[in-house]
Amino acid sequence: MGDRKSNKPEYHRADERRFLDERGSSGPLAPNGLNPATILEKAVRERIVDSYFYKEQCFGVNEADIVDRVVEHVDHIGGVTGTVQKPTPFLCLAFKLLQLAPNDEILEEYLQFGGEKFKYLRALAVFYIRLTRQDKDVYLKLEPFLEDRRKLRRKGRNGVSLTYVDEFVDDLLVKDRVCATSLWKMRRRDVLEDLELLEPRVSPLGSLEDLLEERDEEMKDGEGGGMGGVRVGV
Amino acid sequence: MSNKGSAYGQAAGDTDFRKKYDLDEYAAKAAAREAAEKEERKARWEAKMAGKKYYKPMDGTETLTTARNATQDFSKMVGTTSLVPAGAGVGKRGRGAGFYCEACDLTFKDNLQWLEHTNSMQHQRNVGATGQVKKATAEEVHARIEALWQRQQELKREQVITLQERLEVRKEEEEKEREEKRRKRKEAEEKKRLEKEAALKAKTDYGEDVRIEGEHDEDDMMAAMGFTGFGTTTKK
Ligand SMILES: [Zn+2]
Numbered sequence A: 001m002g003d004r005k006s007n008k009p010e011y012h013r014a015d016e017r018r019f020l021d022e023r024g025s026s027g028p029l030a031p032n033g034l035n036p037a038t039i040l041e042k043a044v045r046e047r048i049v050d051s052y053f054y055k056e057q058c059f060g061v062n063e064a065d066i067v068d069r070v071v072e073h074v075d076h077i078g079g080v081t082g083t084v085q086k087p088t089p090f091l092c093l094a095f096k097l098l099q100l101a102p103n104d105e106i107l108e109e110y111l112q113f114g115g116e117k118f119k120y121l122r123a124l125a126v127f128y129i130r131l132t133r134q135d136k137d138v139y140l141k142l143e144p145f146l147e148d149r150r151k152l153r154r155k156g157r158n159g160v161s162l163t164y165v166d167e168f169v170d171d172l173l174v175k176d177r178v179c180a181t182s183l184w185k186m187r188r189r190d191v192l193e194d195l196e197l198l199e200p201r202v203s204p205l206g207s208l209e210d211l212l213e214e215r216d217e218e219m220k221d222g223e224g225g226g227m228g229g230v231r232v233g234v
Numbered sequence B: 001m002s003n004k005g006s007a008y009g010q011a012a013g014d015t016d017f018r019k020k021y022d023l024d025e026y027a028a029k030a031a032a033r034e035a036a037e038k039e040e041r042k043a044r045w046e047a048k049m050a051g052k053k054y055y056k057p058m059d060g061t062e063t064l065t066t067a068r069n070a071t072q073d074f075s076k077m078v079g080t081t082s083l084v085p086a087g088a089g090v091g092k093r094g095r096g097a098g099f100y101c102e103a104c105d106l107t108f109k110d111n112l113q114w115l116e117h118t119n120s121m122q123h124q125r126n127v128g129a130t131g132q133v134k135k136a137t138a139e140e141v142h143a144r145i146e147a148l149w150q151r152q153q154e155l156k157r158e159q160v161i162t163l164q165e166r167l168e169v170r171k172e173e174e175e176k177e178r179e180e181k182r183r184k185r186k187e188a189e190e191k192k193r194l195e196k197e198a199a200l201k202a203k204t205d206y207g208e209d210v211r212i213e214g215e216h217d218e219d220d221m222m223a224a225m226g227f228t229g230f231g232t233t234t235k236k
Helices: A017-021 A042-050 A052-057 A063-073 A089-100 A104-117 A119-132 A135-147 A165-174 A189-194 A208-220 B011-049 B111-118 B121-126 B138-206 B217-224 B231-235
Strands: A011-013 A151-156 A159-164 B098-101 B106-108 B132-134
Touching (some): A011 A017, A042 A052, A052 A089, A063 A089, A063 A104, A104 A119, A104 B138, B098 B111, B111 B121
Antiparallel strands (some): A011 B132, A151 A159, B098 B106
């Protein structure tokens, strides 16, 4: 992650036409090598650019305006809802981010300073990072938020449900489909550790090894292996 | 410059000069407009030949396109010049039924079409915008987050205040209600008391010999049972 000093143009197009035209090789690629214009599925993309929310609230928006839109309009995560498969404001804004391609400095603002204040801004940022960053960076950027216990509402085709920031982050790390979007296949964490691309993750609750050892000892003591709800499946 | 003997010296000559100057300027403007129109026709033709869409060329006075500030409230537009009564064309040049765009002199049949139009490059150019949006820096993003956070805290404080105010208002209302009930109760008591007094007075006025139907039934009954000297019939 290091496009901090890039020489990208100072301006965005207000609309998405050119962005979508550049779906060949001409457009700039995301850090994970994917073309941002094709990261969301075609049918979903079409529903997004056709939606009233997108036309009204995503036109002429820049990286700072994104924050306004999240604060004003995002009160749930999710992909598409209802029988007409209407895209959520969350997904529309994710698509807008794919066009804006915010740099890492801006993403840090979304994640940290903004994310502390506005949980849906953090949710949007982790989703966007999962879609565009290299696997090792996805782990590094997302794992700290496995400690974020704030509630999130999730809307999908099956209605509304309750989830948490940490649960959403975990979904992004382990599932292959989230918010009507197929997530690109990342290498497993232990593979990246073997390649020495990542240090073993140290959870504030203790390292995975410690937890496993504890459990082994407990098993030996015949007390059963309660993990106490600690999630270790990364 | 000849002196035409105007009482005001050079004034007459000046007027002539201005007229001539205005004419010259008018001719120059007409020529410029003609040239511009010719230029535009040529540009339109070239754009068409190249399979592109023609937009009014920019002259450097354009501003950047910016995001809408808030959700367009179309209900607010009802009754303004933007919403014109039914009867004319739809999605066409000039004013008609639906949503009218002043800058482009076009009318659209519904808010969606109108919205799509405002997003179009044609419209952006007609309102003097470039269709380009300035990128935000991380500092600007940071500042925006801070501003939105402050606004939200402010709103929350206001809500707390209005809640407190509402509670106070309710307390006052309840107090008033209680006061009103008390007043009514007192009134009723007073009324009863007055009625009683009036009845008493009437009886005294009528004297012993006057009997009101049923009034002394109880006394009669008591008397029949051998009791006397109760209440108002003590004189008996
Ligand atoms: Zn217009």
